[in-house]
Structure formats: structure tokens, C-alpha cells
Amino acid sequence: MTEPNNGNGPEVPAEGGLAAELAHMTEAELIEHEAEVAEVVAPDREIAVEVGETLLDIDNLTMRFGGLTALDSVSFGIRRGEILGLIGPNGAGKTTCFNAMTGVYRPTSGQVLLEGKPLGKLAKHNITRRGIARTFQNIRLFGEMTALENVVVGTDARHKTSVMGALVRSPRHFREEKEAIERAMALLDFVGIVDRAADKAKNLPYGYQRRLEIARALATEPKLLCLDEPAAGFNPIEKEDLMGLIRKIRDDGYTVLLIEHDMKLVMGVTDRIVVLEFGKKIADGAPSEIRENPSVIAAYLGVPDDDIA
Numbered sequence: 001m002t003e004p005n006n007g008n009g010p011e012v013p014a015e016g017g018l019a020a021e022l023a024h025m026t027e028a029e030l031i032e033h034e035a036e037v038a039e040v041v042a043p044d045r046e047i048a049v050e051v052g053e054t055l056l057d058i059d060n061l062t063m064r065f066g067g068l069t070a071l072d073s074v075s076f077g078i079r080r081g082e083i084l085g086l087i088g089p090n091g092a093g094k095t096t097c098f099n100a101m102t103g104v105y106r107p108t109s110g111q112v113l114l115e116g117k118p119l120g121k122l123a124k125h126n127i128t129r130r131g132i133a134r135t136f137q138n139i140r141l142f143g144e145m146t147a148l149e150n151v152v153v154g155t156d157a158r159h160k161t162s163v164m165g166a167l168v169r170s171p172r173h174f175r176e177e178k179e180a181i182e183r184a185m186a187l188l189d190f191v192g193i194v195d196r197a198a199d200k201a202k203n204l205p206y207g208y209q210r211r212l213e214i215a216r217a218l219a220t221e222p223k224l225l226c227l228d229e230p231a232a233g234f235n236p237i238e239k240e241d242l243m244g245l246i247r248k249i250r251d252d253g254y255t256v257l258l259i260e261h262d263m264k265l266v267m268g269v270t271d272r273i274v275v276l277e278f279g280k281k282i283a284d285g286a287p288s289e290i291r292e293n294p295s296v297i298a299a300y301l302g303v304p305d306d307d308i309a
């Protein structure tokens with residue numbers, strides 16, 4: 001059974017009524033439902049693994065724009081299962097780092113290695129296939145497409161059907177399309193917006209759009225999820241909810257790299273923090289160390305509240 005669909009895109013399955021079902025579930029049923037969703041969302045991952053070996057290596061990365069050095073021999077690693085924060089003042093080079101990792105920019109020198117293999121000159125879509133997904137500071141959704149369609153587009157990165165297979169609508173194409181819709185619905189459920197699956201992205205509230213971006217990035221089945229200021233424009237309650245979602249994503253077996261200016265959020269959710277200033281790494285450590293680090297306080301954090309008389 002499906003709900004009405006105006007366009008040619010995927011139809012919202014009967015689970016579109018899932019929001020109503022969820023509202024009537026007991027706590028035990030909700031827990032069971034969440035566990036089922038988590039399994040669909042993380043098909044090939046070990047759920048709730050310990051922080052493990054290095055997943056991504058940023059090795060002496062330098063990025064120059066004309067005379068400006070946006071990244072200056074920056075090196076750090078990201079371990080599997082970790083939530084790593086990347087912080088620093090405006091213009092410190094955080095987004096440039098994301099862009100150099102995801103194929104938007106070609107580094108001037110240095111390299112990025114995923115699972116020990118250099119990403120080299122791979123194009124953006126191939127880097128996505130290798131397992132790095134990202135969201136953007138400024139939301140980039142297909143506004144005229146439904147929330148479900150936006151996430152189905154993300155699953156395309158994993159499809160094996162050839163263009164010809166899709167044109168002749170081969171059985172494999174149908175199977176992949178059905179699986180994509182099921183997984184996309186599970187992802188919308190996972191990020192908490194399944195009740196709006198059939199709505200156009202442009203009509204969703206701002207907080208839903210941010211969550212939709214995350215669902216779409218997760219649809220590519222990334223090994224590493226990079227979030228660029230996901231809490232921008234959020235009120236304190238939305239920030240708390242986002243922290244819960246980021247933890248849930250990690251607990252589902254993903255590794256997360258987070259750029260964020262909100263210190264309460266960064267300190268509350270990350271396992272480790274790397275600090276950039278003027279394109280250079282000035283600190284790398286646990287949130288408690290970073291909070292006390294004199295160079296970080298001078299460059300970015302300012303005087304801790306406790307020290308203000």
C-alpha cells in the first residue's frame with residue numbers, strides 16, 4: 001500500500017503512517033522499534049564498537065589560495081568509532097579541511113588516507129563511494145523533491161544497476177529501488193522526521209531540513225560522516241536533541257567528524273578535539289584538556305567562566 005504521490009519519484013510506503021503508529025507505542029515497543037531501525041541504518045557495521053584503529057589520516061595537508069595559506073601542514077587522525085570535533089576561530093581552515101578531504105579542493109600538498117589508502121585525485125562522487133559523506137554549513141537539499149526522495153538520491157551512491165538496467169527497468173533495478181525506499185524510510189525514522197517523508201524538502205521546518213541532510217549523508221553508507229556546523233541556527237533544546245542524534249549515529253557504528261562553534265555542544269558530545277588557528281593545528285586532545293589549554297583559550301575560547309571574578 002502506498003500514499004498518494006504527485007511526482008514521478010518514489011512513492012511513500014505504508015510506513016508513512018508510521019508516525020501515528022510510533023505515537024501509540026509503549027516504551028518497550030519503541031525500544032524494539034528503534035533497535036530494528038538501527039539495524040537497517042547500519043547494515044554492515046558493528047553497533048556500539050569501542051573506539052578503534054585509525055580510519056582517516058590527514059597527513060601534512062597544505063592548501064593555498066594564491067598568497068593565502070588556509071591549511072598549513074595539518075596532520076591528525078580520526079579513529080574508527082570516534083566523535084572528533086574540529087574547532088577554531090572563523091577563517092581558521094576548518095571547512096577548507098572538509099573540502100580537501102571530500103574532493104572539493106585538491107590539496108596543494110600533503111595527503112588524506114582512508115583506511116591507509118590515499119584518496120589522491122579521486123573525484124567527489126568516488127570519495128563518497130569510498131566512504132566519506134558530509135553535510136554543509138548552508139543546507140543543500142533538493143527543495144522541490146520530497147524528504148524521502150532526497151534520501152533515496154543519497155542511496156544512489158551504492159547502487160550497482162547500470163544506466164541501461166535502469167532504462168529497461170531490469171529486475172535488479174526494481175529490487176534496488178525497493179530496498180532504497182525501505183532504507184530511506186528507516187533513515188528518516190532514525191533521524192526523527194519520518195512523519196514528514198512525503199513533504200517537499202523546501203516546506204520542512206529548518207531543524208527538519210538539517211536532520212534530512214544528515215539522513216541523506218547517511219544514505220551513502222559512509223565510514224566517516226562529516227558534519228559542518230549542524231547546530232547553526234538551533235535553539236538550546238534543538239542543540240540538546242542534536243547531541244542525542246550525534247551520539248546515536250556513533251552508537252550505530254559510524255565515525256563522526258564535527259565542525260561546530262557551539263562549545264557546550266562540542267565539549268558535550270566529542271571524544272577528542274582538534275583545534276586550528278590560522279591554518280595551523282594548535283591543539284589535539286580530550287575535551288577536558290582542550291578546555292584548559294592556554295593556547296586554545298588565548299586563540300579561541302577566551303577566559304573560562306570559572307576564572308572570571
Ligand SMILES: Nc1ncnc2c1ncn2[C@@H]1O[C@H](COP(=O)(O)OP(=O)(O)OP(=O)(O)O)[C@@H](O)[C@H]1O
Pocket residue numbers: 065068069070088089090091092093094095096097
Ligand atoms: N575557495 C577559496 N578561495 C580563496 N580563499 C578561500 C577559499 N576557501 C576558503 N578560503 C579562505 O581560507 C581561509 C579558511 O577558510 P575556512 O572557510 O576554511 O575557515 P573556517 O575555519 O571554516 O571558518 P568559519 O568558522 O568562518 O566557517 C579563509 O581565510 C578563507 O577566506
